[in-house]
Amino acid sequence: MGTVRTLLLSTAIALCGCSDRRAGSEGAPGTTALRSVVAVTSGPAELLAAAAVGPDRVERVAPKGAPLDRWRPDDGALDALVSARRVLVLGDEAEPWLQRAGLPPSRTARLEAAVPEGRWIEVGSFTHTHGGGESHTHGGVVAETWTDPDLLRAMALRSDEQLRGALGGGEAAQLPAGLEGRIDAYAAELKALAAALDGRALIATHHGMEYLCRWAGIRLEVTELELDGSGAPPNDAAVRELAELAGLEGVHAGVLVWPGRLDPTFAEMARQELGLRSVDFDLGGTLSDRDTLTRLTRSAVSLRAAIEPE
Amino acid sequence: MTSDAAPDARPAGASLRGVSFSYASSAGTRPFRLEVDELTLHAGEAAAVIGPSGSGKTTLVHLCAGILVPASGEVSVGGVLLDPLTDAERRRERARQVGLVFQEFELLDYLSALENILVPLRVRGATREELRAGRARATELAEAVGIADLLGRPPAQLSQGERQRVAIARALVTEPALVLCDEPTGNLDPDAASGAVDLLLQEARARGAALLMVTHDHGLLDRFDRVLDVTALAGSGGTTR
Amino acid sequence: MSGILFLAWRHAAAHRARTSILIACVALALWVPWTAGALAGQYDRTLRARAAQTPLIIGAPGNRYDLTLAALYFRPSRLETVPYQELERLQEGGKATFVPLHMRFTARGNPIVATSIEYVEFRGLQPVAGRHALRLGEVALGAEVAEALGLRPGDALLSDPTELYDISRPPALKMRVAGVYRATGTPDDGAVFCDVRTAWVLEGIAHGHAPAEEIDESLVLSRAEESVAVSGALMEYAEVTEENEDTFHYHGDTALLPLSAVLAIPASRKDGTLLKSAVNAAGDLQAVTPTSVIDDLLGVVFRIKAFFDLVGGFLLGTTALLVSVVFLLSSRLRTAEMRTLDRIGAPRRVGAGLIGLEAVLVLLVAGALAGGATAATLRWLPDLVSTF
Numbered sequence: 047m048g049t050v051r052t053l054l055l056s057t058a059i060a061l062c063g064c065s066d067r068r069a070g071s072e073g074a075p076g077t078t079a080l081r082s083v084v085a086v087t088s089g090p091a092e093l094l095a096a097a098a099v100g101p102d103r104v105e106r107v108a109p110k111g112a113p114l115d116r117w118r119p120d121d122g123a124l125d126a127l128v129s130a131r132r133v134l135v136l137g138d139e140a141e142p143w144l145q146r147a148g149l150p151p152s153r154t155a156r157l158e159a160a161v162p163e164g165r166w167i168e169v170g171s172f173t174h175t176h177g178g179g180e181s182h183t184h185g186g187v188v189a190e191t192w193t194d195p196d197l198l199r200a201m202a203l204r205s206d207e208q209l210r211g212a213l214g215g216g217e218a219a220q221l222p223a224g225l226e227g228r229i230d231a232y233a234a235e236l237k238a239l240a241a242a243l244d245g246r247a248l249i250a251t252h253h254g255m256e257y258l259c260r261w262a263g264i265r266l267e268v269t270e271l272e273l274d275g276s277g278a279p280p281n282d283a284a285v286r287e288l289a290e291l292a293g294l295e296g297v298h299a300g301v302l303v304w305p306g307r308l309d310p311t312f313a314e315m316a317r318q319e320l321g322l323r324s325v326d327f328d329l330g331g332t333l334s335d336r337d338t339l340t341r342l343t344r345s346a347v348s349l350r351a352a353i354e355p356e
Numbered sequence: 357m358t359s360d361a362a363p364d365a366r367p368a369g370a371s372l373r374g375v376s377f378s379y380a381s382s383a384g385t386r387p388f389r390l391e392v393d394e395l396t397l398h399a400g401e402a403a404a405v406i407g408p409s410g411s412g413k414t415t416l417v418h419l420c421a422g423i424l425v426p427a428s429g430e431v432s433v434g435g436v437l438l439d440p441l442t443d444a445e446r447r448r449e450r451a452r453q454v455g456l457v458f459q460e461f462e463l464l465d466y467l468s469a470l471e472n473i474l475v476p477l478r479v480r481g482a483t484r485e486e487l488r489a490g491r492a493r494a495t496e497l498a499e500a501v502g503i504a505d506l507l508g509r510p511p512a513q514l515s516q517g518e519r520q521r522v523a524i525a526r527a528l529v530t531e532p533a534l535v536l537c538d539e540p541t542g543n544l545d546p547d548a549a550s551g552a553v554d555l556l557l558q559e560a561r562a563r564g565a566a567l568l569m570v571t572h573d574h575g576l577l578d579r580f581d582r583v584l585d586v587t588a589l590a591g592s593g594g595t596t597r
Numbered sequence: 598m599s600g601i602l603f604l605a606w607r608h609a610a611a612h613r614a615r616t617s618i619l620i621a622c623v624a625l626a627l628w629v630p631w632t633a634g635a636l637a638g639q640y641d642r643t644l645r646a647r648a649a650q651t652p653l654i655i656g657a658p659g660n661r662y663d664l665t666l667a668a669l670y671f672r673p674s675r676l677e678t679v680p681y682q683e684l685e686r687l688q689e690g691g692k693a694t695f696v697p698l699h700m701r702f703t704a705r706g707n708p709i710v711a712t713s714i715e716y717v718e719f720r721g722l723q724p725v726a727g728r729h730a731l732r733l734g735e736v737a738l739g740a741e742v743a744e745a746l747g748l749r750p751g752d753a754l755l756s757d758p759t760e761l762y763d764i765s766r767p768p769a770l771k772m773r774v775a776g777v778y779r780a781t782g783t784p785d786d787g788a789v790f791c792d793v794r795t796a797w798v799l800e801g802i803a804h805g806h807a808p809a810e811e812i813d814e815s816l817v818l819s820r821a822e823e824s825v826a827v828s829g830a831l832m833e834y835a836e837v838t839e840e841n842e843d844t845f846h847y848h849g850d851t852a853l854l855p856l857s858a859v860l861a862i863p864a865s866r867k868d869g870t871l872l873k874s875a876v877n878a879a880g881d882l883q884a885v886t887p888t889s890v891i892d893d894l895l896g897v898v899f900r901i902k903a904f905f906d907l908v909g910g911f912l913l914g915t916t917a918l919l920v921s922v923v924f925l926l927s928s929r930l931r932t933a934e935m936r937t938l939d940r941i942g943a944p945r946r947v948g949a950g951l952i953g954l955e956a957v958l959v960l961l962v963a964g965a966l967a968g969g970a971t972a973a974t975l976r977w978l979p980d981l982v983s984t985f
Contacts, residue, residue, distance in 0.1 A: 118843070124731045128714045146837075146845055148731040148792030150714045151684060152694040159685075423940055443945060451942025462937040464604070466611030478600030479943035510611075 080153075081105075084209055085130035087123075087141060088114055089330045089338035090192040091157060094205040095134045096337070097225040099213045105130060106333050114189070114331045118143035132212050134205055139166075140189035140331065155208040160200040161191050167256045169268075190305075190329050193342060194257035195233035202229070228339045235346035236262040242350045246299040249291050249322065254305035254329045258342075267291050267298065271312065280312060292320035299353040301325045325352040369566020370420050370534045371396040375429030377412075377419055390415050392429070392589045397534065397566035402557050404577050405570045407586035413570040416586055417536045420568060421454050422446040434533030451480035455527030455565065457537040457556070461519045463511040463526075469518075470494055470507040473525045480530075490529055497525040500562075501555055517548045521555070528559055535560045537569035541576070553579055601947060604938075605954035616959060619920055623963035624970065626916035630909030631971045637902050639975065641895055644670075647783060648887035650720075652869050653861035655679070655687065655695075655876055655884045664883070665890040668858040670784045671700055671708035678855035681793075683882060685852070692872040693863035694719075699796040700857045703757045703789075704772070707742045710788045711796030717778075719862060720785055726750050727776030729790075733798065733845055734837025736772045736791045740780035748774050753836075754789065756799055770799055771836035797854050798837070798845065920956070928952050 084095040087108040095104045107123045114136070119127060127133050128150055137158025138144050167188040191197045202221050221229075240262040247265035248255065259266040269288040271280045291298060302313070302322040313324035327345040330338030371394070378389040390412035397403055405413050418424040419431055422438045425446075431438045434453040438446055455476070463472045473494040477487055498504045501521040503514075511519055520540065527535050537556060541549030553569070553576050560567040569580070577583045609616045647669050656664040657677035666672040687695045696719060699711035710716075717729055717737075727750030730737040736754055738746075748754060752774045772791065780786050837845060861884070863869035876884035928935075928948060935948035944950070 116843075121728070125728070128729070128731060142843070146733040146794065146842055148713060148729075148794065151697060152688060152713075152715050421940070447942045447944060449942075450940075454942070456940055458937070458940075462933070464934055464937070466608050467604075471607065475604075475938070476941050478603055479938055479941055479947065481600050 079129075080131045081129050082213055083130050084132045084134050084213065085127050086134050087112075087117070087119070087127075087333070088136050089333055089341070090136060090198070090201065091134040091205075092333060093330075093338040094157065094202050094225075095132075095209060097202060097222045098206040098209040103213060108333055110333050110335070112332060114140050115142060117141075119147060124148075132209050134209065136189070136192070136331075139187050140191075153212075155205060157201040157205060158191065160204040161197055162200075165194075165197065166191070167253075167260065169253050169256070188253045188256045190254040190331060191257055192331075192338065193254070193329055194261045195229050195236065196261060197257065198229055198232075198339075199226075225339075228343075232339055232343045232346065233261075235343050235350070236264075239346050239350045239353075240264050242353055243299050246353075247291075247297055248301065248303050248349075249288065249298050250303040250305055250327075252305040254331075255303060255327065258346075271309070288316070288322075289320060292316075292322055301349070301352050303327050303349060305329050323352055325349050369397045369399050369401065370431075370433045370568070372419065372426075373430045375419060375426040375431060377415060377424060377426045388412070388415075390419075390586070390589070392416070392419075395584070395589060397568055399533065399564045399566055400561050401582070402560060402567040402569070402580045403582040403584055404580040405568060405584045405586055406572070406574070406577070411586045413586050414538055416589070417538050417568065417570055420534065421456065421536055422450050448480060451476050452530060453533045455530060455532040455535040457520075457523050457527045457535065457540040459539040459542040461511075461523040461540075461543075463519055463522055465511050468508050468510055469503060469514065469522045470498070472511065472522050473497065473507075473529050475526060476530050493531070494525060494529050497528055497559070500559060501525055516544060517552070520544060520548070520552050524552070524556055524559065528563060528565070531563060532565055535565045535567045537567070537571075539570050539572065541571065541573060546573075546575070549573060550576065601943075601950045602954055605951050605958060608951065609955050609958055615923075619923060619959050620963045620966065622916050623920060623960060624966040626913045627964060627967035628970045628974075630906065630913065631967055632974045633902070633905060633909065635971055635975055637899070641899075643783070644891050644895065645888070648891040651860060651887045652863055653693070653873055653884055654858055654887055655683075655861055655882050656858040658880070658883045661883065661885045661890050662894055664858060665885055665887050665894075667700055668698055668860065669887055669891075671710055671788055673700075673703075673708070676700075676857045678857060679859060679882065680852060681854040681856055682852035684856060684859050687859065687861070687872075687876075690872070690875070692868045692875075693861040696860040696862065697793045697856045698858045698860060699793050699855065702759065702796065702799045704736070704754050705746060705757065707739075707746075707787060707789050709736070709756060709791060709796065709799070711791050711793045711799075713793060715862075716860065717790065719860070720781070720783070722778045722781065722785060722790075724776040725779040727774070730775045730792055730795070732775070732837070733792065733794050733842060734770065734772055735775040735795070736789050737776040737778060738774060739778055739786040739788045739790070741786040742789055743774075743777040748777070750774050750776055769835065770795075773837075793854075793856070795837075800855065802854060920959070924952050924956055927955075 083103050083105040084099055085105050085107045086092040086095050087106075092104055092106065105126065107119065107126050108117050124147060128148075131153065133149055133154045135141055135144055135149075135154060135156055137156040139158055168186065169188060192201060199221060202225055206221065236258055243264055245265070247267050248259060249267045249269065251269060251271045253268050253270075255266055255268070258264075269284045269291065271284045271288070288302075300321065300323060302316050302320075302324045304313070304324055305327045308324055308326045316322040316324060325348060327349055328334075328341040329345075330341040334341060336344075372392045373394050375392040375395075376389075377391075378387060388410075405416060407413050415424060419426055420433065422431065422433065422441075425439070429439075433449060436449055436453065438449065441449065463469075464475065467475070470491070474487065474490055477490040482490060495504070495507070498507055498521075501524055503518055503521045503525070506514060506518055506522075511522070514522065523540070527537075535556070540556070541552050544552055553571075556567065556569070557579055571577070648665070651669055654665055654668045656668070657679050659677050660674075663672075663674040663676060667674045667676055681697065684695050684697050687693075694715055696715045697711075697713055698716070700708055702709040702711075714729060714731065716722075722737075724737065725740070727737070738748055738754075743749070746754070754772050754774055755769045756772065758769045772789075772795065778785065778790075861869070861872060863872055873884040873886065876882050931948065931951075935951070938947050938951075939945075
């Protein structure tokens with residue numbers, strides 16, 4: 047009789063075990079706690095997020111000065127990105143790491159989406175290495191869209207629309223007045239620069255100037271020297287091209303614009319041998335102590351100052 | 357009319373008084389009828405029942421056991437009058453007061469010898485304590501009848517004589533007032549039959565039980581206190597000696 | 598009663614073979630309908646629970662059952678794909694949170710569910726070890742997969758090649774295990790999760806390889822100033838590593854990258870209704886409510902189950918009759934024994950009691966066995982129904 051009782055008990059226990067396993071096994075959806083911040087990894091995103099939701103609610107995830115085309119998030123940065131209520135990024139063109147990281151689509155706003163299809167600037171592309179350094183891909187689509195005041199306005203509207211509601215900032219509507227004024231001021235500087243150039247071309251070491259020049263009606267000649275400050279020799283073809291350009295008196299403004307990092311050695315050589323004054327132009331893409339618009343506007347002012355003696 | 361020649365002071369193991377039992381026979385034969393004016397078996401007394409086949413020996417045993425109920429008269433076992441009892445009460449009394457030994461022994465093949473001995477206790481729904489006491493008595497009885505080493509065996513592994521001893525122990529385990537035996541030696545050889553009867557008589561007497569045994573073996577009759585001829589139970593009381 | 602029960606028990610125990618066969622027959626006849634009923638009930642509950650937790654599924658027009666079963670339970674199916682831009686377009690509408698799903702591939706037989714972090718949050722998946730799969734080439738394993746394959750964070754898992762003999766298809770991808778999820782008792786336990794971009798690598802739409810100018814000259818077909826044409830024999834990386842991660846890139850328009858389905862989690866019921874009607878009215882996609890699809894599906898399943906219940910009933914009835922015959926014959930064979938017990942003083946109808954109790958014992962043991970077998974089936978083969 048004991049055997050029968052044991053069997054019955056075992057059955058009951060087994061059945062209870064089964065039901066316990068099922069009970070409450072489904073997790074409650076949407077329980078992940080998100081931080082009420084907008085995570086950013088670029089200067090333009092930080093500028094626009096701060097304008098939309100206030101600087102206190104903007105969190106930098108990338109370090110200061112990290113180049114947009116080479117930085118990629120470590121585990122800590124990824125965790126910070128996916129746990130933010132919103133992530134504001136430029137997009138795959140300016141930030142290639144986005145192609146390889148799993149950001150939440152519903153919480154990620156891409157500023158590049160505000161750029162109309164026909165407004166992208168495409169340039170020839172090729173990939174190469176030099177010396178023993180990394181290989182680089184040049185060309186394709188120029189990524190610095192935010193330097194165009196109109197595109198920056200469009201991006202500002204988009205970020206405002208996507209961020210303000212999400213963080214409880216009230217109705218998304220129009221460009222914040224302060225930002226509007228600052229973009230206008232930047233645009234005015236670009237216009238002043240174009241006026242100062244008076245039809246002469248700018249020679250730049252990088253395509254990053256393309257958008258602002260297009261907007262301001264400035265002719266741009268780009269020569270990709272590929273100087274990264276490592277002491278590696280410059281791209282010979284680009285140097286030859288630069289020498290030819292420098293020789294065309296009156297066509298250019300006598301300045302060599304460095305939208306990337308200025309190479310002092312080459313800059314000195316260009317001044318002595320080609321008669322070109324080097325001017326640094328901060329496109330405001332990276333995170334820095336000053337915001338993107340400040341850096342862009344100041345760069346435009348500096349550039350105008352550099353060409354005005356002419 | 358009485359079956360006894362002189363009054364006896366001992367308590368009655370069983371008594372039948374003015375009993376009449378009959379049942380219709382199949383077509384063409386005479387109806388069966390058994391009448392007992394008075395029959396008393398005292399505690400410790402042993403009686404053999406003889407008579408031709410069909411004369412009512414087994415019927416007499418069944419009347420004494422309360423298996424059959426007479427049309428009239430009184431049957432009492434161990435001082436309990438059976439007639440007014442219900443069927444269930446009669447069964448309980450039978451299990452308590454009567455030990456039965458059958459010709460075929462009728463052991464249950466799926467039980468061990470010990471379990472067979474305890475069957476009368478089981479069927480009357482004995483309590484744990486009663487069963488424990490019964491088990492002790494069964495062991496003692498098995499010792500007495502010489503099967504102490506065989507208690508764990510099923511009937512199939514016992515000889516005829518051993519089975520007979522198990523059946524005797526089963527009949528005595530409840531300490532009955534009356535032991536009824538229906539030709540218990542019919543399937544035994546003469547030596548074994550003699551031994552079995554001696555054993556039965558010895559154990560019944562030792563336990564103060566009245567014993568009534570149906571037998572055809574006239575060679576055994578001198579061992580009994582009384583021999584009853586079932587054909588003469590009416591009137592003379594049937595005692596032949 | 599206890600004495601009769603003892604005799605019944607001893608009789609059953611003494612006739613072991615007969616009793617065992619009877620118990621086996623009854624247990625089998627009980628196990629089949631019990632297990633079928635319990636599994637079907639469990640299947641029903643699980644299906645409905647999963648469906649009830651999933652407000653809306655959006656996919657390419659086609660079989661809505663395939664779409665629902667694929668999106669909820671990762672059943673292999675040939676779904677038409679939805680371009681990723683549709684998700685972005687839906688997202689613009691702002692009516693819901695949209696979660697991408699891509700389910701074409703398997704890894705050692707387990708479905709690879711390529712999705713985004715929102716899916717993990719929506720289903721409440723919690724890493725019990727490691728973290729979510731957020732990088733290209735990373736996977737996070739459901740509890741059953743991790744247990745079955747014995748994998749832990751840091752281990753590698755190979756995807757199953759889709760076309761073994763087609764060298765134009767991408768090779769198996771060696772994926773890193775980033776984390777293992779806590780068991781949920783849902784189909785998520787049996788899945789391998791990765792970011793949707795990893796699925797595009799598996800599709801061959803995204804890949805990584807050595808830069809064009811570092812390629813072995815024997816593989817270069819032509820080299821112009823701004824482009825290099827290379828042979829198809831150029832080996833693509835079969836693993837995404839720290840070193841080669843940056844070389845992984847897409848070919849073609851990323852907006853057209855394929856998805857199997859999109860889960861929609863509307864903010865409100867009204868938003869859900871509006872979204873569903875808008876999607877279905879547009880016609881290029883279909884939006885289905887999983888509960889209604891599962892109700893339809895279970896309607897069919899349970900009509901079939903009713904038939905099997907009937908068959909089970911007949912089986913049980915037949916067994917009951919056969920068992921009755923056995924006990925009837927047994928009672929005939931035991932007439933002498935019953936008579937003996939009757940004469941010894943056993944209660945009236947002791948025979949019926951003995952046979953009845955023995956039958957009850959057989960039924961109890963068979964019931965316990967069938968119950969145990971049913972419980973064991975539910976525990977160790979919970980997917981028995983779904984495997985058919």
